Amino acid sequence: MSDDNWPSPMPRPGDDDDPGAEASVFAVFAPPEADEPPETATLPEADEPSETATLGAEPSGGVLGVRRGSPTASGVGTAILSAGGADHLERPRRRIGPLSWIGAVLLGVWLVAMPLTSSVTELRQNTQIIVMVLAVLGVNVATGYGGMISLGHGVFVAVGAFAAAYAVDDLALPWALSILAGTAFAGVIGALVGLPALRIKGIHLALVTLGLAIVFQPLAKRVPAFSGGVSGRAVGAELVPPSWFGTSRWTEGLYHYLICLVVVGLAMWLTHNIINSRPGRAMRAVRDNDTASAVYGVNLVASRVSTFAVSASLAGLAGALGIVLVPFASQESYPFQESLVLYATAVLGGLGSLWGSVLGVAIREVFSRIGELLGDVSGLGPLGEFLRLLDEEQFVFGVLLVALTFVFPRGLIGMFKRRQDDQAPRADRHGARA
Amino acid sequence: MDVVLLLQRIFDALFNSAIYSSLALALVIIFRSTGLLNFAQGEMATFSAYIAFVLLAGAAPGVTGGGLASWIGAPLVTPLAIGGAVVIGIAAGAATERVLIRPLRNAPELALVNVTIGILLALNSLMGQWWGTGPRVFPPFFPSSPGDHIDIAGARLRFSTVGAWLVLFALLTVLALLLRYTRAGLAFRAVSIDSESAALNGIRVGPTLMYGWALAAGLGAIAANMSANSVLLEPTMMVRVLVYAFAAATLGGLDSPKGALVGGVVIGLSQTLIPAYVPFIGFELSVLPALVAMVVVLIVRPAGLFGTQRIERV
Numbered sequence A: 001m002s003d004d005n006w007p008s009p010m011p012r013p014g015d016d017d018d019p020g021a022e023a024s025v026f027a028v029f030a031p032p033e034a035d036e037p038p039e040t041a042t043l044p045e046a047d048e049p050s051e052t053a054t055l056g057a058e059p060s061g062g063v064l065g066v067r068r069g070s071p072t073a074s075g076v077g078t079a080i081l082s083a084g085g086a087d088h089l090e091r092p093r094r095r096i097g098p099l100s101w102i103g104a105v106l107l108g109v110w111l112v113a114m115p116l117t118s119s120v121t122e123l124r125q126n127t128q129i130i131v132m133v134l135a136v137l138g139v140n141v142a143t144g145y146g147g148m149i150s151l152g153h154g155v156f157v158a159v160g161a162f163a164a165a166y167a168v169d170d171l172a173l174p175w176a177l178s179i180l181a182g183t184a185f186a187g188v189i190g191a192l193v194g195l196p197a198l199r200i201k202g203i204h205l206a207l208v209t210l211g212l213a214i215v216f217q218p219l220a221k222r223v224p225a226f227s228g229g230v231s232g233r234a235v236g237a238e239l240v241p242p243s244w245f246g247t248s249r250w251t252e253g254l255y256h257y258l259i260c261l262v263v264v265g266l267a268m269w270l271t272h273n274i275i276n277s278r279p280g281r282a283m284r285a286v287r288d289n290d291t292a293s294a295v296y297g298v299n300l301v302a303s304r305v306s307t308f309a310v311s312a313s314l315a316g317l318a319g320a321l322g323i324v325l326v327p328f329a330s331q332e333s334y335p336f337q338e339s340l341v342l343y344a345t346a347v348l349g350g351l352g353s354l355w356g357s358v359l360g361v362a363i364r365e366v367f368s369r370i371g372e373l374l375g376d377v378s379g380l381g382p383l384g385e386f387l388r389l390l391d392e393e394q395f396v397f398g399v400l401l402v403a404l405t406f407v408f409p410r411g412l413i414g415m416f417k418r419r420q421d422d423q424a425p426r427a428d429r430h431g432a433r434a
Numbered sequence B: 001m002d003v004v005l006l007l008q009r010i011f012d013a014l015f016n017s018a019i020y021s022s023l024a025l026a027l028v029i030i031f032r033s034t035g036l037l038n039f040a041q042g043e044m045a046t047f048s049a050y051i052a053f054v055l056l057a058g059a060a061p062g063v064t065g066g067g068l069a070s071w072i073g074a075p076l077v078t079p080l081a082i083g084g085a086v087v088i089g090i091a092a093g094a095a096t097e098r099v100l101i102r103p104l105r106n107a108p109e110l111a112l113v114n115v116t117i118g119i120l121l122a123l124n125s126l127m128g129q130w131w132g133t134g135p136r137v138f139p140p141f142f143p144s145s146p147g148d149h150i151d152i153a154g155a156r157l158r159f160s161t162v163g164a165w166l167v168l169f170a171l172l173t174v175l176a177l178l179l180r181y182t183r184a185g186l187a188f189r190a191v192s193i194d195s196e197s198a199a200l201n202g203i204r205v206g207p208t209l210m211y212g213w214a215l216a217a218g219l220g221a222i223a224a225n226m227s228a229n230s231v232l233l234e235p236t237m238m239v240r241v242l243v244y245a246f247a248a249a250t251l252g253g254l255d256s257p258k259g260a261l262v263g264g265v266v267i268g269l270s271q272t273l274i275p276a277y278v279p280f281i282g283f284e285l286s287v288l289p290a291l292v293a294m295v296v297v298l299i300v301r302p303a304g305l306f307g308t309q310r311i312e313r314v
Helices: A051-056 A071-083 A098-117 A120-145 A153-170 A175-194 A202-221 A249-275 A278-288 A290-295 A300-325 A336-349 A354-376 A382-389 A393-407 A412-416 B003-034 B041-057 B074-104 B109-131 B159-181 B183-193 B195-200 B205-231 B237-252 B257-277 B287-300
Strands: B149-152 B155-158
Touching: A098 A120, A098 A249, A098 A354, A120 A153, A120 A249, A120 A278, A120 A300, A120 A336, A120 A354, A153 A175, A153 A202, A153 A300, A153 A336, A175 A300, A202 A336, A202 B109, A202 B237, A202 B287, A249 A278, A249 A300, A249 A354, A278 A290, A278 A300, A290 A300, A336 A354, A336 A393, A336 A412, A336 B109, A354 A393, A354 A412, A382 B109, A393 B074, A393 B109, B003 B041, B003 B155, B003 B159, B003 B183, B003 B205, B003 B237, B003 B257, B041 B074, B041 B109, B041 B205, B041 B237, B074 B109, B074 B205, B149 B159, B155 B159, B159 B183, B159 B205, B159 B257, B183 B195, B183 B205, B195 B205, B205 B237, B237 B257, B237 B287, B257 B287
Parallel strands: none
Antiparallel strands: B149 B155
C-alpha cells in the first residue's frame, strides 16, 4: 500500500492529536520581508511550550550560510531536527473547538443513520461520496502537505479504476488484491509524474499537471486493452457479500458501504501517520523551502517522488473502490474538468488539513443538493436561467474557488481552527523579476 | 518522402502556429509583468468568440437570426461582430485584473492559481450552459472558400494562413509601438522589470498591470475569433490550444515575446508533422508531444530558448 515508500511508516505513540500535522514547519519563522498576512508570523503563545519555539534556540540555525542570521535558516533547522526524530519534545495539545465537536457528531450521526434510511441507489451514491474523500485527500497530500500543485488527480483516480478492473477481470485476482493493485499502479504512475516535479515547481508544475489532465482522455482511448478505449470497460466481477450477510440488494449495498468506510478510514489513518512521521515532516520542510531542506539533509528526490506516489495512490484507491460500487470505468468520466473540481474541493475544504478534505467533500455534496433543488425551479426567466447554473457543479466550484480565495484563504476548515496553527503552503512567487 | 505533401502540411501547420503564437504572447505578457500563468486565458478567449457569435446570431441563447445581421449590410457584419467581441474581451480582461487579481497582489502563488482555475471552471461551465456544449458554426475570419489559396510548388497556401500571419504581424507592430512610444507602454516595461522600483518612481503599478491584462485578453480574443471557424466554436475549443500555447511559451521562454513567436511556430509545426509521420500519435493525441516538449524544456532549460535565466534566492 501507500506506505511502502516510507522508511518508517509505523505510527508513533502520542501522535494522534499533533497540531504540527497541519502546521507549517516554517510558519513561525516566516521571513520578515515576505508579504504575508501578519497572523502567520505570530509566535506561539508564550505559555505554550512549542516544538518550534524550543528548537529555534538550537545553534544549528546559524551554521547555515544560506542567508546569515536568516530566521528561515533556523526554521529549517527546527524542521529537520524534528524530522530527525526529536520525538520526546513536548507539543501543545490540540484544543478542540465547539464547531469541531458539532462537525464530528454530525458526521458520526450521518454515517450511522444514512445507510439505515437510504434506498439502495442512495446508499450507493453516498458511498461514492465517501470514497471521493480519498481522491481529494490525494490532492491535499500533494498540494497541501507537499507543496506541489496538482491539477491532474482525476488521472490517478482513473488509472486506479482501470488497473483494478484489469486485475479483477483480466488477471482474475481476488478483489482485495485488485484494489491493492489499482492503488499501487496509480502510485507508480504518480511517482513517474513526481520525477519531473524535482525540477518543475510551483506554478509550472500546476501547468504540467493540467496538461496531463487534458492529455489523459485521448491517451486512454489509445490503450483499449487497459481502459476499454472510447466506450470504457464494464467490470464483470462482482464483490459479493458472504452468505451470512444477506443476499438482498440492500445488504449488498450495505456491505460495500461498510468495506469502503473501513478502507477510507484506514487510508486516512495511514495518511495521518505518514504526515506526522519523519518523512511527513521532511515533506512539509521541502514544501516550505526545498533548498534549505536539502542543505539540512532531506533527500529531495525521495521526498518529492514518494509524496507524489502516496498522493496518487490515495486517488488510485478511490478509483479502485469506485469500480466496486459502479462496475464500469471509462475515460469519459475523467475529463480535465473533473480533476479541476477535485482540486477545487481540496482547496475549499482546506489544504494542509486531513479533515479539510472531508469537509470539502461534504460541502461539495451540500452544494450539489442545493443545486438540484434550485435547478428544478422553472419559469422564472433569467433568474431561472441563473438558478440552473447553480446545478452545474463546475460553475459552482469555479465561483466558490474564486470567492473562497478572498474570504477564507485557508479553506473552510479554517473556521474550525481555534489556533493559528495551520497554514496553507506558501510558494514564493518567482516571476521574471527575481 | 513526398515533398509536396510535406510542404502542404507545413502550410497547414502555419495557421495553427499563428494562433499558438498569439495566445502564447498573451500568456507571456501576463507572466512577464506579474509572474502569473493565466490558466483562464483560453476560456476568456473562447468567451469572446461566443460574444461574437451572439452578436452575429442574436442575443438570446438558442435564438438564431436577428442580431447585427438584421440591421447592417452583410459584408460588414462579421468584422463588426468580431471587433465588438474583441473590445468586450479586452474590457473583460481589464475588469478581471481589477476585481479578481489586483486584490491578491501580495497573496501567495497558490491563491492566484486558485483564482485563475476558478475562472476557467466557471467560464467553461457557463458557456456550456448558455450556448450548449455542442460545436457551433462560426463565420470565417478570412475568405476561406475552396478557391482561396495561393499555389506554391504544388502546395496550397490558404488565404486564412496568410491572413492569420498578417494579423499577427500587425498585432506585434501595434504592441511594439504601444510599448515603445506610449507613456503607458513605458510604465508597463518598467513594471515588468521591477514593479517595486517602478512604484517608487511614481508609476501606478495597478493600472499598468490592468493595461497588460487588457492587451493579453485582446490578443487571446483575436486568436479565438480567428480559429473559431476552423476548429468550430465550442466551450472547450481553446483548452487544447491553451496547452499548445503554454508549450510554445515555455519553449520560447515564459518571459520572452520573441520566444512566444518562435515557440508558437515550432509547436504548430510539430503538432501537424508529428502525428502525420508517427502513426501512434494520430490527430487526437497530438497534444501529447506538446506536453512532452513542455516537460522536457522545463527540466532541461527552464528559461526556455530566449527567456532570462532565473536565479533563485534561498
